[in-house]
Amino acid sequence: WMLKVYFCFFFPLQVLLLACAEDLECVPGFQQKVFYIEKPFEFREDRLVLNLKFDDCQGNNKLNFEVSNPDFRVELDGNLVALKNVSEVGRALFVHARSEHAEDMAEIFILEANEKRGALKEILKLEGNLGIPRQKRAILATPILIPENQRPPFPRLVGKVIRSEGTEGVKFRLSGKGVDQEPRGIFRINEMSGEVSVTRTLDREAIANYELEVEVVDMNGKTLDGPVRLDVSVIDQNDNRPMFKEGPYVGHVMEGSATGTTVMRMAAFDADDAGTDNALLRYNILRQTPTKPSPNMFYIDPEKGDIVTVVSPALLDRETMESPKYELVIEAKDMGGMDVGLTGTATATILIDDKNDHAPEFTKKEFQATVKEGVTGVIVNLTVGDRDDPATGAWRAVYSIINGNPGQSFEIHTNPQTNEGMLSVVKPLDYEISAFHTLLIKVENEDPLIPDITYGPSSTATVQITVEDVNEGPVFHPNPMAVTKQENIPVGSVVLTVNATDPDTLQHQTIRYSVYKDPAGWLEINPTNGTVGTTAVLDRESPFVHNNVYTALFLAIDSGNPPATGTGTLHITLEDVNDNVPSLYPTLAKVCDDAKDLRVVVLGASDKDLHPNTDPFKFELSKQSGPEKLWRINRLNNTHAQVILLQNLKKANYNIPISVTDSGKPPLTNTTELRLQVCTCKKSKMDCSAAGALHVSLSLILLSLLSLFCKSFA
Numbered sequence: 064w065m066l067k068v069y070f071c072f073f074f075p076l077q078v079l080l081l082a083c084a085e086d087l088e089c090v091p092g093f094q095q096k097v098f099y100i101e102k103p104f105e106f107r108e109d110r111l112v113l114n115l116k117f118d119d120c121q122g123n124n125k126l127n128f129e130v131s132n133p134d135f136r137v138e139l140d141g142n143l144v145a146l147k148n149v150s151e152v153g154r155a156l157f158v159h160a161r162s163e164h165a166e167d168m169a170e171i172f173i174l175e176a177n178e179k180r181g182a183l184k185e186i187l188k189l190e191g192n193l194g195i196p197r198q199k200r201a202i203l204a205t206p207i208l209i210p211e212n213q214r215p216p217f218p219r220l221v222g223k224v225i226r227s228e229g230t231e232g233v234k235f236r237l238s239g240k241g242v243d244q245e246p247r248g249i250f251r252i253n254e255m256s257g258e259v260s261v262t263r264t265l266d267r268e269a270i271a272n273y274e275l276e277v278e279v280v281d282m283n284g285k286t287l288d289g290p291v292r293l294d295v296s297v298i299d300q301n302d303n304r305p306m307f308k309e310g311p312y313v314g315h316v317m318e319g320s321a322t323g324t325t326v327m328r329m330a331a332f333d334a335d336d337a338g339t340d341n342a343l344l345r346y347n348i349l350r351q352t353p354t355k356p357s358p359n360m361f362y363i364d365p366e367k368g369d370i371v372t373v374v375s376p377a378l379l380d381r382e383t384m385e386s387p388k389y390e391l392v393i394e395a396k397d398m399g400g401m402d403v404g405l406t407g408t409a410t411a412t413i414l415i416d417d418k419n420d421h422a423p424e425f426t427k428k429e430f431q432a433t434v435k436e437g438v439t440g441v442i443v444n445l446t447v448g449d450r451d452d453p454a455t456g457a458w459r460a461v462y463s464i465i466n467g468n469p470g471q472s473f474e475i476h477t478n479p480q481t482n483e484g485m486l487s488v489v490k491p492l493d494y495e496i497s498a499f500h501t502l503l504i505k506v507e508n509e510d511p512l513i514p515d516i517t518y519g520p521s522s523t524a525t526v527q528i529t530v531e532d533v534n535e536g537p538v539f540h541p542n543p544m545a546v547t548k549q550e551n552i553p554v555g556s557v558v559l560t561v562n563a564t565d566p567d568t569l570q571h572q573t574i575r576y577s578v579y580k581d582p583a584g585w586l587e588i589n590p591t592n593g594t595v596g597t598t599a600v601l602d603r604e605s606p607f608v609h610n611n612v613y614t615a616l617f618l619a620i621d622s623g624n625p626p627a628t629g630t631g632t633l634h635i636t637l638e639d640v641n642d643n644v645p646s647l648y649p650t651l652a653k654v655c656d657d658a659k660d661l662r663v664v665v666l667g668a669s670d671k672d673l674h675p676n677t678d679p680f681k682f683e684l685s686k687q688s689g690p691e692k693l694w695r696i697n698r699l700n701n702t703h704a705q706v707i708l709l710q711n712l713k714k715a716n717y718n719i720p721i722s723v724t725d726s727g728k729p730p731l732t733n734t735t736e737l738r739l740q741v742c743t744c745k746k747s748k749m750d751c752s753a754a755g756a757l758h759v760s761l762s763l764i765l766l767s768l769l770s771l772f773c774k775s776f777a
Contacts (some may be wrong), residue, residue, distance in 0.1 A: 143156075203225040305396065346393060390413075538626035670725050
């Protein structure tokens, strides 16, 4: 193969600069610092790549070279050769030369074949970016390349600024970040010679490039030339280990997955220069735990970090594995995975996820259960086995009764802790109807089975249930019982005859009756035939009656050993009878003796009976005798009337008899005395303390007696 080298002397501008430099004093370092070569198919062992010229201007004592890629070396004559056949070296090589009196760095950029066209233009662009001057200047400040992590002693000479017009009577001045700006004092320049020195170890990961300015001033500080930009680039050293920053790393893969299934991606970070092999990472699996069924269950793509399965789907069987969790110790190594690379490790946890490839199976084909008639609750637990993951729907069981439950007397539910089927009686069973029941139970999973797996005969089971006979209590028909009666019926009246039967038809037992709860004590029952009669008057207005209904409870007791009891409820709806007189309210009223408004009081009437035995009410005053009438009563509506004085009265107490009659058939009348107090009122204060005797009441009595006496002589 033929290696093409694009030297800087291709550029007329560079020739001019070199020519200028020849007339100046010797500049220590590489005579050419930047090279561009076309990438060959392979760098052949011991084959010359290019020749590097280094001169420390003092004989090159103790000269040695270091190459960034360990597959290359530089001979003492400056020849760069490969130590072995190499096909991949990255985008650039860096050569560091150090002698007893100087050190310098050269860069070799490797161009792809498709980059060859327009190479001159690109090189010019790159040269310009590196700060190489494009026109003749009095100051020549070529870029300075400094490896990071240099060891003492310091200060250390790293470059030199040249003034083509000489240095007599002038001084060099350096400025910028790293000189007189933070971080201060990293670089300094010899004012007389232009030599640039570094004063401490540099860290590329902290600052990769420094942009400085150099100028020439006279002894009074006046600028003569410049400022000219001086670029300082820190050359990366492999001083950072790869780091896994995004943990914990957990991946999932379904059991039975095809070979080559991607599980997860591991990505490490290297703080070194991403454009060099110092940050070129390669991944490797150091250890797998457990090692069964294969010590190499997984493979990691060395460049991408993708972890994939490499075993057959049959080996990726969760149910046959020692553990469904694998831990892989992953190593990331820089320098493209070479032995000299730095490493970092992390643990990747891979979980083999379950799929529903095992149908649940009953532990036996037939289960037995015994239950007493009339009892509800769980009667038997059905057990199943399932090899799938208990934490998933592929294991959780769903039970159903597919035959033998026409009356829906049974239900089955899953115990979430044990996965057992809890068979329950939800409607009480009757021994006399059926002493045996046979159920067919099916079990499935919450998740569907995978296509090539089906539910087999073991996924169904039979449950034989035996019902035990118990002495059941008699049952009232109907229950509750309802009857309507008129209140105030005569004592001893028959209300109804209750009827209770014994469900234990095979035992031929007798039944006797008794009163269980009779809140008002109004009823009795014949213990033999169940006839219910009254022992007191039924009163609809009693506090024991609610919404016109009186409720009593009766017992039916069979002759079993021990006897069983049934309870029956009787609701008696009481029809209303006009047996309550209406009542009047209020019964006291007050009025001022000089009142202008003589409407004394509004009276209301109420009745405990029901309509039509209540309102409309009729309000009347007892007949007033004497020379003049003192008051009257006006009906306001069906339930209220108003008492009105016909004139102001003297201060006294007056009793006014008022009769109220309801609308029942026959109607009932009640006469109530309204007590009227006529009081003295001054300054909004009512004084009733000096009211006289029952003025009207006595007058009425005397007038009534006089009237009777006169009638007796008529």
